[in-house]
Amino acid sequence: MKDVYGFGRLGNFDFLTMLGKLHLAPIEPGSVYLPGATGPLSGAKLLFHGNRAFQTGAKALGDRVDGLDPYLTVGKQVLEDSLCNWQKSPERYVYFKG
Numbered sequence: 001m002k003d004v005y006g007f008g009r010l011g012n013f014d015f016l017t018m019l020g021k022l023h024l025a026p027i028e029p030g031s032v033y034l035p036g037a038t039g040p041l042s043g044a045k046l047l048f049h050g051n052r053a054f055q056t057g058a059k060a061l062g063d064r065v066d067g068l069d070p071y072l073t074v075g076k077q078v079l080e081d082s083l084c085n086w087q088k089s090p091e092r093y094v095y096f097k098g
Helices: 009-021 039-049 058-066 076-086
Strands: none
Touching: 009 076, 039 058, 039 076, 058 076
8 A cells, every 4th residue: 555646654544444344355463553643643642641742652542542443332443533533623523524
């Protein structure tokens, strides 16, 4: 997927998980993959530490986010996308159109 022009880390993640959702390939993310992330990592820092700039490891924080999935049962892609969108305006709900 590195050769797909314009696809970054999140584009690859979303595209591959969508192939799984559409049953076109047996793909399901095993983690939210926060290392290398920007928006989702900021959202996770804000969620767990109340501060986007909090200094913590992305892997350890990703493990904490992954730990929410058994309770929320929405899937890793929804968790990652939600954190990314929420951190943009955590005090005000903004409808996400996809």
